[in-house]
Amino acid sequence: MTLVLKNPHKSARKPKGDGHLRRGEILAAAEKIFIAEGYAGATIRKIADAVGVSSTALYMHFRDKDQILLEISDGAIERLLNLNTDIGGRQIDPVSRVRLMLEAYMRFALENPNTYELVFCGSGASISVEKQAGTLELGDRCFEKFSEPFREIAAAGRLRSGTAQSAAEVLWAGCHGLVSLLITKPNRTWSSSEDLMGVMLDGLLNGLVTD
Template sequence: MTVVLKKPQKSARKPKGDGHLRRGEILEAAEKIFIAEGYSGATIRKIADAVGVSSTALYMHFRDKDQILMEISNDAIERLLALNTQIAAQPVDPVARVRLMLEAYMTFALDNPNTYQLVFCSTGEHISQDKISDLLSLGDRCFEKFSEPVHQIAAQGRLRSGSAVEAAEVLWAGCHGLVSLLITKPSRGWSSSEGLMKVMLDGLLHGLVSD
């Protein structure tokens, strides 16, 4: 599920132009270096070398590695918020809506393991408080959108245990735990991710929600 990363190789210098493509290359390279060497071990020089540009050229796109990390994080959470918003608009039972949202969340994690580790498995302590406030607000919006159908289930009197907030937190925590292990412990010899996701959702939803 995850990529075993070696020391980034220095790429050949690339021609000028294609700025929109270059920005995406920088973000992709930075993700890999952040995971391989940690945030403190990653430097603008290493990221620039991996992309094949000079540090000066990289600074034309990003002022520092904080901005790179914030853009990676914002993009990931915005994508999840868009998925939740799309699913929330579907005319289905709230239990089915919760399941679809959690399936989309876990699929996103497994399809984007480096991004997921960086955004959802790190402490965020290296990001200054003034910069992280907008990110936390976006994350709260994403969780609130996911929580809406859980509150609907609670309003119908179908929760077996706990409050709507507690149920939403447990549902998210269970799925987060599963995908985190699949990503960070790939040598464990897990069963298929599809099967594990189904069992996780069956267990959580049947345990928390009455028919």
């Protein structure tokens, strides 16, 4: 008897007439393959096999894997921008707005670990700067919205050190570091994520901002 080893990424081929292929299926499959095999190891053929369609059918939706990765990135950043815009519009103390934005950011990361690792933990060097221009601009808009309450805090003389810009960068970097470790080192015995997020925000905000 001859054993035939199946491709672990390959799903059953979708029958003709099964309806149009949803872009979301492609994005979800690509996300997993990018994480498992790296951007270089992922191919259109592997992504198509995982979805259960031909490469030709996949090309009807995306011209290349660069476009797939950038669409995943844009979707994640747009969600965070919407969260920051919503929280930023609330008539509450700017420190409370910062805390809510960072809580929302960390929860997004922990609820979407594959997306977060792919979008925020990679260098992005595999895609040309020209192709990334739109995504980078979207990221700048998201960070700008996050930075607004810091300017209010600084204008009120409440920053213990640094500038509004450097304070925003440090708080974002600290929270990014925490969720990145929780996502990429899941086998370590961590305290609860809620406790860690609370301690992180208490320490950073109390250290940088006066009452």
